[in-house]
Amino acid sequence: MSNFLTKKILIRVGGGLLIIIALVLSIGINDAGHRTVVQHLNGNLDVVFKSGPYMQWAGKTTEYKDVLTFDFDKTQNAEGVTIDQDGISVRYQDGGEGTIYGIGRYSLPNDMEHMLKVHKEFRSNDGIAYKIIKPITEEIANHTAGLMSSEESYTDRGTFTTRAKTQLTKGKYVTVQFEKVTTEAGMEYCLEANLTPALKNECKNVKKTTKLIPRVAKKDGLDLHASHDFDQYGIRMAGFTLVDWTYEPKTMKQISDKREATMAIITSKANAERAKQDAITAEQQGLANVKKAEYEKEVEKIREVVDAEKAKEVAVIKAKQRVDVAIQNKLTEEQNKLAAYETKKKDIALGQGEAERKKLVMLADGALQQKLDAWVKVNRAYASEFAKQKWVPEIQMGATGESGNNAATMIDLLSTQAAKQLSLDMKMKK
Numbered sequence: 001m002s003n004f005l006t007k008k009i010l011i012r013v014g015g016g017l018l019i020i021i022a023l024v025l026s027i028g029i030n031d032a033g034h035r036t037v038v039q040h041l042n043g044n045l046d047v048v049f050k051s052g053p054y055m056q057w058a059g060k061t062t063e064y065k066d067v068l069t070f071d072f073d074k075t076q077n078a079e080g081v082t083i084d085q086d087g088i089s090v091r092y093q094d095g096g097e098g099t100i101y102g103i104g105r106y107s108l109p110n111d112m113e114h115m116l117k118v119h120k121e122f123r124s125n126d127g128i129a130y131k132i133i134k135p136i137t138e139e140i141a142n143h144t145a146g147l148m149s150s151e152e153s154y155t156d157r158g159t160f161t162t163r164a165k166t167q168l169t170k171g172k173y174v175t176v177q178f179e180k181v182t183t184e185a186g187m188e189y190c191l192e193a194n195l196t197p198a199l200k201n202e203c204k205n206v207k208k209t210t211k212l213i214p215r216v217a218k219k220d221g222l223d224l225h226a227s228h229d230f231d232q233y234g235i236r237m238a239g240f241t242l243v244d245w246t247y248e249p250k251t252m253k254q255i256s257d258k259r260e261a262t263m264a265i266i267t268s269k270a271n272a273e274r275a276k277q278d279a280i281t282a283e284q285q286g287l288a289n290v291k292k293a294e295y296e297k298e299v300e301k302i303r304e305v306v307d308a309e310k311a312k313e314v315a316v317i318k319a320k321q322r323v324d325v326a327i328q329n330k331l332t333e334e335q336n337k338l339a340a341y342e343t344k345k346k347d348i349a350l351g352q353g354e355a356e357r358k359k360l361v362m363l364a365d366g367a368l369q370q371k372l373d374a375w376v377k378v379n380r381a382y383a384s385e386f387a388k389q390k391w392v393p394e395i396q397m398g399a400t401g402e403s404g405n406n407a408a409t410m411i412d413l414l415s416t417q418a419a420k421q422l423s424l425d426m427k428m429k430k
Contacts, residue, residue, distance in 0.1 A: 028056040030063075035108070037062045037119045047115045062119060067238055068129050070104040070137055074244065082129040087246070088141045093213055096150035096251035100141055100160075102242035104168070106133050109234025118233050128235075136229055140167045146214060147173070150251045161242045168237040171228030175214035182209045185257075 030036045032051040039045050040059040048054045068082040077084060087099040108128070109115050122128040144164045145153065153160050167173060183190050183206050190203035217224045230236065247255070 026055055026057045028054050028061055030054055033066050035064050035066060035115065037064065037115065045116055045119070047112050049110060062124065064108055065125055066108060068106050068108065068125060068133060070106070070129065070133055073101045073103055082125055083134055088138050090142045090145035092145045092148060092150040092153060094149040096247060096254070098150065098245060098247040098251065100242055101244040102240070104137055104240045105238040107236045107238045111234060114234030132229065132233065132235070137168065140164055140172060143167065143172050147216065150247055151255050153245065154247065154255055157242070157245060164242070165237070165240045168240055171225040174217040174224035174226055176217045177212045178215055179210050180213045183207065
């Protein structure tokens with residue numbers, strides 16, 4: 001009985017452990033930045049895009065990165081990189097070879113249909129990277145190089161990068177062949193349509209080369225693109241950067257030689273133009289000097305004429321001023337004469353009036369006031385003189401009383417005489 005119980009317990013414990021192991025094996029974890037394709041026991045496929053745990057039910061799982069990286073720069077970056085190689089070799093339109101360096105990042109599809117298609121055809125990250133991403137990137141890099149010469153890619157790397165990114169996004173350019181005419185280095189201006197007669201003569205013996213080269217086809221002004229292989233898998237370019245270019249030695253020498261030749265021609269033409277310009281400048285300078293001398297003489301002549309006119313005008317003004325002064329002096333003299341005449345008339349009138357007034361006064365009172373004033377003055381004079389005389393003797397001998405009468409008698413006689421002389425009538429008029 002005890003053995004039976006022991007076996008039963010062991011069976012239950014073992015069954016529980018099997019269940020636990022089955023549950024553990026049925027739960028998977030999808031890391032952030034990844035997606036997982038689950039192949040269930042019945043053969044059905046499922047894709048887990050969301051990070052975190054999921055039920056796999058003991059199915060087979062394949063993990064993919066959300067973004068695959070194709071690193072083709074000059075450094076080794078194995079960590080986190082799907083493909084790591086040293087550059088991409090390209091051939092340019094003129095046959096020159098070189099290498100471009102950079103990095104490309106590509107996003108895997110986010111829908112079930114395209115992701116299962118990718119899984120069925122490529123089975124792993126490396127399969128996707130090496131079987132579709134690397135070949136398409138290298139093909140587009142060479143297709144872009146084929147649209148440019150080595151020199152053009154050397155001098156215009158921005159265009160190279162833009163064209164490569166555009167094709168990785170929309171598909172390769174559709175191209176057509178056209179004739180391109182080139183000339184020897186430095187004589188490219190001879191290809192211009194409107195040349196001056198001098199340039200036409202200069203360019204008549206310049207060698208021109210015609211060759212067929214590809215260029216981007218256009219429709220309604222837009223670049224045409226072929227169907228993109230990425231489209232059928234839902235893969236998208238997430239980023240593309242070119243960091244450097246290298247060229248084979250003969251290409252660099254060719255670029256260098258062409259640059260030197262171009263610079264020599266440009267320098268030669270510049271020197272010729274400078275010499276021509278110097279000659280023109282000298283001629284123009286000579287003409288300018290002649291004109292300057294003529295203008296200086298003309299200015300001097302004009303200045304002398306202006307000075308003469310000025311002197312003439314000043315002389316005329318001064319003469320006019322003298323005439324005006326003389327006229328004014330004459331007018332002033334006449335005014336003074338008139339004023340003197342008027343003053344004389346006034347004085348005569350005043351004198352005549354005063355004489356008439358005095359005459360009338362004298363006629364009115366017989367010049368009484370004047371006579372009285374004269375009579376007063378005469379008597380004052382007599383009085384003053386008489387006052388100085390000693391009319392009364394200090395010592396008197398003999399009879400007395402006659403001396404005072406004599407003085408009075410003398411004063412009366414003198415007063416009477418003065419009155420007669422003044423014709424003064426002292427009587428009161430009725």
